Amino acid sequence: MGESAVTEANSRPQAMVEDVAFGDKPQSFGRQAWKRFRSHKLAIIGIFMFFSMVLMFWIGPAISSYEFDEINIVDRAQGPSSEHWFGTDDLGRDLFVRAMRGGQFSITISVVTGLMAAALGGVLGSIAGYFSGTVDTGVTFLINCLLTINSLAILLVLGVKFQMTPLTIAGLIAILSWYRGARVVRALVMQFKEREFVLAARAAGASNLRIIKGHLLPNVAGSLLVEATLLAGTAIILESTLSFLGLGVLPPETTLGTLINEAKGSIDTNPTRVLIPGGLVTLIVLAVNFVGDGLRDALDPTHELEQ
Amino acid sequence: MSEAAQVTPPLLEVDNLVTHFPIRSGLLKRTTGWVKAVDGVSLSVQPNETVGIVGESGCGKTTLGRTILRLIEPTAGSIKVRGEDVVAASSGRLRELRKEMQMVFQDPYASLNPRMPVHDIVSEPLRIHGTSKNEARDRAGEYLEAVGLLPEHGNRYPHEFSGGQRQRVGIARALTLEPDLIILDEPVSALDVSIQAQVINLLEDLQQRFKLSYLFIAHDLSVVRHISDRVVVMYLGKVAEVADRDELYASPGHPYTQALLSAVPVPDPEIEATRERIVLHGDIPSPADPPSGCCFRTRCPIATELCANETPALKEVEPDHWVACHFSSI
């Protein structure tokens, strides 16, 4: 082999530089995440559904000429009409405005519960998974306790004893269900903390806080978000159940569950009174879950490769 | 201190290092035994030297590397960097000491955080030690260039790189704190043959440019021969043999080293046709239950009763050539 060939093959590391051939231009994490989110059809549908409902619930009462607690005995128990779009209830209150009002509370409760439970679960789960030992034993014990508890029963007892506001309902559901996120996060953290990139960070002198915040949480965030959306869905259903049993918010305040409860007597004569709030509950849960799926993929920079 | 300074002190000095992992079982998780991953290892690394550590799976080489950085706490023994005790160091002092020793890992996929752009990965060690964000970014760019990448590649995520390029990123990360010693744990074994040579050459260049010492941990005897000045052969948590590279490969003194060297096929069919191969029988014993006496005796072609009863000490059979065998053939 000629001398020139040797030196040519040996010219490094400059020769290496040109090998790095990337297809597209680099983009910021946000842009890439948005691109991935956009390519997820259901997520787009979900986010569209979600914001349409938010818009409808908050603007709807304003365009209606009725108040949610405005009693009008004369018009009571009517079916849908051009005057009362969703009909009226037994006290003649306009069901369209009441459904919008209930929707506001249901969405708030689900979002607040999802966020609180995820935050609580994320923090406790990552601490338990990362430190193991006594902390882990403690958190695992708590998780196991919550696993054996019937959340609905606890909520019922508390509902009988105390007056519920939408916020206390959200808080209580979060306290009773954070363990679901915690279990997922704990398992993932235990798996990720043995990865070599975490060892590399420790070798560079990174503190535990930095490792959890910078390396572990970003890697478990996607799964935690999905868990949060599932929790948001569960919360809305739990709240509806509670209200359906008459233990939700205090009248004349209302939620979608309360509306279903109030309508149960007229299910044969006027089924739309049940179907409308029931349908809205389903749509919120679906929308939230679709968005969760999309977020998980959007937050995973490797997602495009694995298609 | 002034007396000791007259002879160049070793950069790294490991003395009788022991790392045992408890085996817990049962409901109460009581310790029922110990995995003797590293069992009394001594070695030293001089400035600008490459010490290779070879051995098969279960020999404790990876645990040894991680224990030296105190990513795993040692059970006993001492680790000194420029004479300073790493084992006794407080967490604050340990953080400072880690600036002197960095690590490159085997798996170029698992060793980079998939959620971090490469700039952040390479500059993180600097950020941890208080460098400002902009400066850390500039320096990261410089080190990316030093390993044969471009600073603008820093905006990319790890999955956009090939295996060899990722390993370069891992090397750049290890360089940013300007360490004196880099522990390389199987840095090329996950790479394709044609890429391995690129990374080996890069490591050699960086060693010269930054005056680095390497502790090169690998199972591939060819690669270790190529890069090392001195070689330590490990078997079941213990050192079987230590010698200068040429001496060890030319006249291995331990029957395990001899078998290991003869087991590696050479890419030359004419040599292979005439080569005598020592094929060892049996499997590598579990480090949880090593044989009594010499731990190699169960597979050793020349073992006697003495080997079962007495653990051979590491003896200097030739100047700077140490063998732990009762019947060393030198």
Next chain:
Amino acid sequence: MNVSGSTNQPLLEVDNMSVGFRAKKKPTAQAVRGVSYSIERGETLAIVGESGSGKSVSAMAMLGLLPSSAEITGQVRLEGVDLLALTPKELRTYRGRRIAMIFQDPMTAFHPAFTIGNQIAETITVHGLANKKQALSRAAELLELVGVPEPGVRVNQYPHEYSGGMRQRAMVAMAIANKPDLLIADEPTTALDVTIQAQVMEVLANIQKEVNAALILITHDLGVVASVADRVQVMYGGRIVERADVRPLFRAPRNPYTRGLLTSLPRVDGARDNRLIPIPGSPPSILAMPPGCAFAPRCSYRTEVCDASAADLQMVVDGHESRCHHNADLPEWTPLQTGSES
């Protein structure tokens, strides 16, 4: 390509086989591009290549082991019968009976919930060659043959009770259970320690001679190739780039890629202690193959013609083929060429 020069039909003939993978919204990935070769009984053919070279895919394709997204063209004839034209049911009567495969990872190749003996016995009974009891005692004999100690006990143990080397030997035992005509070993020793690798390669070579099977050894390890292969074909970018008997190939490699592989390799015998000469760059992605010669972007002999078209596999000297536009004007090969002193 019939080295012995006999007029008999070869055992296996692969004729212009290509494998592509379809994917949504992406170009079809060309993993194997027009590969032809043949192999005789008792012969060991090594297929060498790096990841993405198509060496494993070509073997999986002939056994019908690829996912349904794979498009396979060409012919693979085992004694004249085209395997690619068989129905899945017909192909199953060949797999494990006339052609057997040894995989890289013996842990995932065995089912964890059945004993090793049961799994070996099943490969015999599934082809109706023996009843269950006979097959089990045959399994113990096979384990003894491949050097598993205490085969009578081991036959009733589960995969997790075996060490890695023993599992790989058990897989060899399973592969030869029905005395196949063709053994395909895909990186059989890559996951093993070097002293265990030596044991397994010894067993595999002995067994192959004993049952007079043809062995296709797929590997990236040129040392293993040098120690066991009769013939070698080197693959790059889905094509065969060089093919020769093992000695001429290592004595005087003709293709720039093969040469590059050899100069990249450090040697345990110290034959290349100076600086290595790596191949610059990385292997091409199967989604974006260079239009001409796949190796051209990394090749130090590259000229315009290399970018324009891929060369044919040409006979350079008797029995030694290479795919290179510069076959005629490539410089002589100096065996232990090393880089300048570092």
